[in-house]
Amino acid sequence: MTTQQDINGTSPAGAEDLIIRDATGGDRAAIRGLLHGSLRRNYDGDHVAQADRILDAHLAGGKDPVGHFSRTQHVYVAESGGEVVGVMNIAEKRQGTMKISPLIVNPDFRGSNGAGSALLAKSVEVAKARGVRQLYGTVAEPSSWIETFYLNRGWTCGSQSNSQYRPGVVEHAIYYTIDEGEPAGTPDRLKFEEYTPSKYEELEAFLTTRMDVFVDGIDAGFVRSLVAGHERRASRSVEAKYKELYLGYDSDVLSSVIAFGPKKGGSVKLMPLSAVSGRALRETLRFAQSWAAGRTHKLYTHQHVDPAVVTAFQSEMWTLEGLLPEAYGQGKVAAQWGWLVGESTHLGRNSDRLKAYTERFLTFVQDRGWDRLEEARSLAMAVGGEAGELLAELQWLSEPEVVELLESDREFRSKLSFEAADILNYLIRFARYCDFDLIEAADKKLAVNIDRFPVEEVHGLKGKRYKAGS
DSSP: OOOOOOOOOSOOTTGGGEEEEEOOGGGHHHHHHHHHHHHTTTOOSOHHHHHHHHHHHHHTTSOOTTOSSEEEEEEEEEEETTEEEEEEEEEEETTSEEEEEEEEEOGGGTTTSOHHHHHHHHHHHHHHHTTOSEEEEEEETTOHHHHHHHHTTTOEEEEEEETSSSTTOEEEEEEEETTOSSOTTOOOOOEEEEOOGGGHHHHHHHHHHHGGGTOTTOSHHHHHHHHHHHHTGGGOOGGGTOOEEEEEEETTEEEEEEEEEEOTTSOEEEEEEEESSHHHHHHHHHHHHHHHTTTOSEEEEEEEOOHHHHHHHHHTTOEEEEEEETSSSTTOEEEEEEEETTOOOOTTSSSOHHHHHHHHHHHHHHHTTGGGGOOHHHHHHHHHHHHHHHHHHHTTOOHHHHHHHHHHOHHHHHHHHHHHHHHHHHHHHHHHHHTOOHHHHHHHHHHHHHHHSOHHHHTTOOGGGSOTTO
């Protein structure tokens, strides 16, 4: 598992005294404290025992006596001002990969001195020196900012697994390919143009030599049908099964083909979608996502199962929605990938994060016997009291001052978030006590308000300037 770390990609003031070094026996207490303090929020198990195991393996020359796939294990710490502020364990696997499990930074040092970034950079340095092809780890979904930390540094979010390390908590697999080739941020090279009849022979040669990797029956007749669908595009009728067909060129070389086929319900199927390389496929997916803006809520496609294809879709934030054995060819497996317009991260796709949190929070309350002391009136008063504490943080501040503090003062923003969290926690307890579903109630009230406040009547009006029914 990979967890809590600095999310600041820069090295601000104070980073000059940061040291990344091998852990020693004298770091045991600090490493125990970091693992226990961080992992207990989202992971079950004995985290002190885990700290001892990884440190003992490191001190024994990297040999893990109980590991099945591990070749070596090493623990590194981030030290600032003589204090251990972060820790990272990396386990080299027999398969040529390396797992980060875990990477943790003291909350007081996150975003302040680049400790997380420095530890992550160390993992890449070690992986390259060991000839490792891929780094990987996992991220607990409730710690959403952690995934952002990795994504901003070129990592890719892969699969999701519910209740893997704690019931109700979704875990995300993440990975980083060493020396993948194209550096992050490389400008797209493909230029896309709509299909024209002069491109027919080029299109036919491209599809008939590439699509058969997972689709049977790709021949000249298929290409003629595809072009005919493109010629029906002016109808805009789903029943006409029209296509919008585009070709992507790298200089003058045809490198990808993509066809957009609108479906009932408003989604759009990309078929065919074929590219000569992983880079070309990623650029074609980005083109498709820009095409989708304002036209559809969802794109989906069926593709063959291949490492480069999977990496391309995951890197562009598509979700694997299912496997289709022999749907397109005998003895071949296709995968359905989907993308929702506006999605920029995998967080929360396949799970209800509020529901999962509610279950964990109510278990926390019940374990302490607090649920037996609850009363509706006292819980409602607690909501009001916490709302007052939130208001107290804003008292005497003008709105420009609040905006400035939110942008510049992390402690101020943290105080507001914690007060808001207290309000949410008491609302959850109040809803449980009164036996109603908080989200269901909010959804019903939203439906009432949609009718009560028509857009055309209230748009841009504030507060009591509009009175429903007037």
